[in-house]
Amino acid sequence: MPHYEQQYLDLMRQIWTSGDERVDRTGVGTRSIFGATMRFSLADDAIPLLTTKRVYWKVAAREMLWFLTGETNIRPLVEQGVHIWTDWPLDKYRKATGEEIDRDAFEARIIADDAFAAQWGDLGPVYGAQWTNWPRYEATSDGLYRRMAQGHNQIAELVEAIRKTPGSRRLLFTGWNVADVPDMALPPCHMTxxxxxxNGKLSGLLFQRSCDLGLGFAFNIFGLALLTRMLAQQCNLEPGEVVWSGGDVHLYLNHRELVEVQLARIPSGTPKLRIVRSPTSMFDYRIEDFEVFDYAPQASIAAPVAV
Structure with missing residues (x-):
């Protein structure tokens, strides 16, 4: 039976050898295909971590926990040594001020200076805001609409729906809020x-409108699997499988070395993830609650992020 990661490597090879070469938003250029699907079992504690390169799963887990807080400022991330969202506000700061500050110095100011963090660390109404505080409005006496202080908590509502109506076809949440997209540092890629x-099992599906297969996918599929496991635990279900579906699935042209090195490697091993505590809600998990074992990946492969 093929290793679960082989479908990922096959997709990478397909895109690199026959994808449409195109100019993208970042100006770097990509090779792209439209429409791809992969499935991964979560049976027996399985977790779809890539083994042909090291995936820093704790960084991905910290990001997921950050989403669930509803936070949209990078400060809590950089305080934990997580840098994956820094490039966007850093780029904005450099363009606005002309100051060629490096990432470490920028993050140090984000941590040390409340006002600086408020002005330059906020990403706009990105994932967490939409997941836990989707805007809702009430009619006013003059016939207009006013935004309410508390929006829809899609995650809390999802947990209730899974518990009460497990057969529903509406067990979903999304980050693609059309009205808010222009104010986001980066519109949601993993959007729905x-x-x-x-049969007593919970499975999760992610539709991703845009996927950087070389860098982003490893975090996206781990995040989907982790979230599915957390929801299953909260709803007294067993985890089933995760299904990933991508719209524009691409590799950046400056990722040639990453692609060639990774495609030369052979996947192996069956990593596991265990949740060692059962919190009272979806919003009470901590990084210490997650344990990954039997994970022996090959060396990490560095590649630039296109902003």
């Missing part, structure tokens, strides 16, 4: 999640 209960 849907869940399905069958």
């Amino acid at each position: 999640y849907q869940f399905h209960v069958a």
Whole structure:
């Protein structure tokens, strides 16, 4: 039976050898295909971590926990040594001020200076804001609409729906809020999640409008699997499988070395993830609650992020 990661490597090879070469938003250029699907089992504690390169799964887990807080400022991330969202506000700061500050110095100011963090560390209404505080409005006496202080907590509502109506076809949440997209540092790539209960098992599906297969996918699929496991635990279900579906799936042209090195490697091993504590809600998990074992990946492969 082929290793679960082989479908990822096959997709990478397909895109690199026959994808449409195109100019993209970043100006770097990509090779791209439209429409791809992969499936990964979560049985027996399985977790779809890539083994042909090291995936820093704790960084991905910290990002997921940050999303669930509803936070949109990078400060809590950089305080934990997580840098994956820094490039966007850093680029904005450099363009606005002309100051060629490096990432470490920028993050140090974000941590040390409340006002600086408020002005330059906020990403706009990105994932966490939409997931836990989707805007809702109420009519006013003059016939207009006013935004309410508390929006929809899509995650809390999803947990309730899975518990009460497990057969529903509406077990989903999304980050693609058309009205808010222009104010986001980066519109949601992993935009819509849907869940399905069958035979006492919860499965999760992610539709991703845009996927950087070389860098982003490893975090995206781990995040989907982790979130599915957390939801299953909260709803007293067993985890089933995760299904990943990508719209524009691409490799950046400056990732040639990453692609060639990774495609030369052979996947191996069956990493596991265990949740060692059962928190009272989806919003009470801590990084210490997650344990990954039997994970022996090959060396990490560095590649630039296109902003």
